[in-house]
Amino acid sequence: MKLTSKKIIAFLYLVYFSPCLLSGVLIDAHQEKNKIKQSDDASQHHVICSYTQQPSSQEQRDELNQKVHKATYKIKQYCKNNFNQPLDTNETYQHRQDSVFIINIHYDHGSWTLYKPSFICYEDFVTQAEKIYKEYGLDVICEKEVPIKILAMPSGFDGEYLTLKDFETYKKQTDEEIQKKIESLKKESSEKNDVTAEIAQLKKIKDMNDYFFWHLQIPTTGLLASEQYDALGIEYRPVAWNFLLWDLAPKKGKGAQVAIIDTGTSAFDIKEPEFSGLYKKNVNITSSCDLQSYGYNLVSENGLDPIRQIAINFGHYCDHKKFDIDALMQKLPIWIKNYIKNEDKSQIEQYFIKHTKKSSLDESGTKLNKRGERFLEDLLHGKYGIAPKGSKSFFTVINLDKPYSQNALLETLPAPKIIGNKDTFAAGHGTFTQGIINAQHYNSQGIVGIAPDAHVTMIKAFHDSGTTNKTTLNAALERAITLKSSIVSMSLKITDTISETQDATLKKLIDSIDYVVAASGNDGDDPALKNKEAYPAKFESVAFDVGAFKYDDGNYSICSFTQKELNIGPKFLAPGYDLFSSTLTPGQTSDSMYAFMSGTSVAVPVVTGFLALALAEFQHDFTREEILKVIYKFSIKLHKNWDQDVILGTIDMRSSLLCLHALKALQTKLTKKKSALHYSYAENFDNLVQAIYTINYYPTQWYEKKSGYSFVQDFAHYNKAAQAEIKNSEKNQTGLCRPVKNKSAHVNLNSVVTCMVDTIISVLTTKSAEKTSMKNIPQDLSDSLSTILSTQNINIFDQASAPCITRINAGLAPKKK
Structure with a gap:
């Protein structure tokens, strides 16, 4: 059919003014960029429902949750009876009918997501759904779902990919x-022997070599010895920079609980031939998940979490005063596995008898009646049961x-597929972020993460194409909380604007996690x-909202793609270019x-890895607020x-860790019962942090005065000036807190602390009149420390503006559990 201009205008007019057609138009979380095709995303069929007013008691909440299931069933029947449409084919969720069902439900937060059949206009569906919920005494507001795409930028170095063998070969050159080889090839070059490509x-390998170990370009990391920054010498650098990162964090993250919400991780080697080609195992990546509990793939059933779907089915038949969906989801994987392998239904049956409604039990209350047996059969063999009859x-x-x-x-593993995927790079995004956090050497080969011994759980909340939605991300956050993950790493953005009703659950979940x-x-x-x-980074309770910077020949410029908002954030920048x-x-x-x-998504795991190191060492010694104060201060x-674009800066990782070591020692000394010191550790915590900060950066002060550049406010210019001065005989003569090497030539941490x-x-302890006689403490440092330690209500962030201090204090505020 030929489209005339009149027909095109008529069609556009219809789309613009028809609410039914508009209901199928996707709202892209990246506005005009990274658009998601409707055929690739289920969000157009999602309707997010929330109570307009939260229940006042747990008893009321249980009663309302029970009504949600009953009312939703009635909505399903309404759609089935009032629309003459076939229900069997659901192109979005192929294992489901094209009829109403609950995709996800947050019992504790009073919100749930419905699947809207494709044959019903959004406005008509919402009007009828709200009406039916009202009949059951439920005041509900319904809103559209929002699709989200992972924050993946194109790969660097012209999309160059390396095998393990390539990497091991290149890094040794x-x-x-490499330059010798280039010169040799130039000599061999001729018309018949074109060596241009070689x-x-x-040249590309030579450039890549500078970034294989990206942290060597970043002074604040200290993961490996860096010739560039070690050349500064002890007279030009902070006390902490005399150590390597793991000298200050010897546990290497062991004991820290991290959850990554991403596209999954290439951590599984499956023996079955029919699956081995679909999934790949990276030798440096291993999953810390308990693979017999929960499910870590929230999208494996064509965008649905199959474990949650089974649990929701249980919710239809269970007494909600007894029903705990999280507890059930923890047990279901092993129960399902036992049932499929051994046809053992005993654990499922015992659970159902214990949690079902009284109407499903016989007079003894210990066995199922015929009604209960019918419900159990539906859970096991119904169309949406564990093992449906008549189908695989x-x-x-x-x-x-x-x-x-x-x-x-298989369906519970957070594993991205490799074959048949149009955007393999998006599928590998989670593998990339986990590699930065806790990759481990394999026979001394490959890469190693910042916190290689951290306990990292990957929660696959994105399709392999890199798309997802708010409903799935909320479920992922719930899973992270259930797993008691102290740190949740989110290399993503959800939206640039927020809805108070639709995003109330998201905010509550974010607000309840210690370190986002x-x-x-x-x-x-x-x-x-x-x-x-963007959100969720913009939420006040987020401890670490992170933008990206690049090395840029020592200029450390902020990457242009970083979103930033005056006096709001990001609070932090981290390396995020060509990692x-x-x-x-x-x-x-x-x-x-x-x-x-x-990308900013690449900068996030750098901060996550460091935070895992800090918590592994000190989570039992300090409160959340105390740990954050130190990290915030030492940025x-x-x-x-x-200055105008970031509130705090980039974390000086080694200085933060050294401060925590010193505070731990001070805590022991100042809280001893027989201590002659009458100086409260708790009341003067901020003073002690400022005092350690002053001592740590004191060695840089002499050159700051000489060069006119601040080490902590303009390191780029300080460093360039110092490098040019490095051969000058003039040195800072103070020996304060210079590290002492032990017999194994390692710097002795204890001596510095x-x-x-x-x-x-x-x-x-020294009286005012005697201060000039203190040994080995320069007079100017002594005077500064005396003032710092005696100041009441000291503000350790006094250089920040009032709006920025408000933002900092919001990040430090106690969490709402």
């Missing part, structure tokens, strides 16, 4: 060796190779969004692949141009 590849079970038991050596349900690390957003190049921080990690790649055949990536700005503590104790 020095710049000098030379270009060698959705669940598959597979065998995993080392290091797991166990069987598990979230990306500020990648749309900084969009004029409409560059001055607007190297594990991933999945297009046409991948090898198990272990690696690539470069940029520095690498360039003076950061003792020095810091003794310096502070000396100032506290």
Whole structure:
């Protein structure tokens, strides 16, 4: 059919003014960028429902939750009886009918998501749903779902991907060796022997070598010794920079609980041949999940969490005064596995007898009556049961190779597929972020993360194409909370604007997690969004909202794609340009692949990895507020141009950790019962932090005065000036807290901590008239410490503006559990 201009105008007019057609138009979480096709996303069929007023008691909540199931069933029957449409074909969720069902329900937060049949206009559906809920005494508001896309930027170095073998070969080549090869090829070049491509590849390898170990370019990390920053010498750098990162965090993250919400992780080697080609295992990535509990893939059933769907089915038949959906979801995977493998239904049956309604039990209350048996049969073999009669079970038991050596349900694994996926790079996003956090060497090969021994749980909340929705992300946050994850790493943005009703559940979940690390957003190049921080990073309770900066030949400029908002955030910047990690790649055949990536989503795991180190060492010694105060205080700005765009800066990881070590020692000294010091550790915590800060950065002060550049406010210029001055004989003569090496040539941490503590104790115990006689403490430092330690109500963030201090205090505020 030929489309005339009149027909096109008529069609556009119809789309613009028809509410039914508008109900199918997707709201892109990235506005005009990264649009999601309707056929690829289920969000157009989602309706998010919430109580207009939350229940006042748990008893009332249980009663209302029971009514939700009854009313939803009536909505389903209404749609079935009033619309003459076939229900069997559901192109969005292929295992379901095209009829109403609950996709997800947050019992504790009073919200749930319904599937809206494709044949009903959104407005008509919402009007009828709200009416039916009202009949059951439920005041409900319904809103549209919002689709979300993972924050993935194109890979760096022209999309160069490396196998493990390539990486091991390239990283061993020095710049000098590569340059020699280039010169040799140039000599061999001729018309018959074109070596242009080979030379270009060698130049690319030379450039890549600088970023294989990206942290060598970043002074505040200290994961490995860096010739560039070690050359500063003890006279130009903070006390903490005499250590490597793991000298200050020897547990390497062990004991820290981290949850990553992402596209899954390439951590599983499946033995069955029919699946081995679909999934890849990176040798540096291992899952810390208990694979027999819960489900870690929330989208494996064509966008649904199959474990949650079974649990919701139980909810239809159970007494909600007894029913705990999280407790059930923890047990279901192993029960389902036992039923499929051994036809053992005893655990499922016992649970159902214990939690079902009285109307489903016989007179003894210990056995099911015919009604109850019918309901149990539906849960086991119904159309949406565990093993539907007449059709293949959705669940598959597979065998995993080392290091797991166990069987598990395939559908619960947070594993992205490699074959048949149009956007393999998006599917590998989670593997990339986990690699930065806790990758582990394999036979001394591959990469290693910042906190290799941290307990990391991957929650797959995105399709392999990189898309998801708020409903699934809320479920992922609930799962992280259930798993008692102290840190939740979110390399994503959900929206640029917030709805008080639709996003109330999201906010409550975020507010209840101790340490959320979230990306500020990648749309900084969009004029409409560059001055607007994205959610969830923008929520006040988020401890770490993170933008990205790049090395940029020592200028440390903020990446243009970083979304930022004046006096709001991000509070932090982290390396986020051309970082190297594990991933999945297009046409991948090898198990272990690696690539470069940029984005605020790449900066997030850098902060997450450091936080895991800090919590592993100190989570039992300090409160959340105390740990955050130290990290916030020991954040520095690498360039003076950061002032307007970032509130705190980038975390000086080693200085933060050294401060916590010193505070722990001070806590012991100042809280001893027989201590002669009358100085309250708790009441003067901020004073002690400021005192340690002053001692740590004191060695840089002499050169700050000489060069005119601040180490903590403009490191880029300080460093360039110091590097030029490095051969000058003039040095800072103070020996204060200089590290002492032990017999194994390692810097002795205890000696430095003792020095810091003794310096502070000396100032506290020495009378004013005697201060000039304190040994080894320069007079100007002594005077500064004396003032700091005696100041009442000290403000350790006094250099920040009032709006920024408000933002900082919101991040430090106690969590609402």
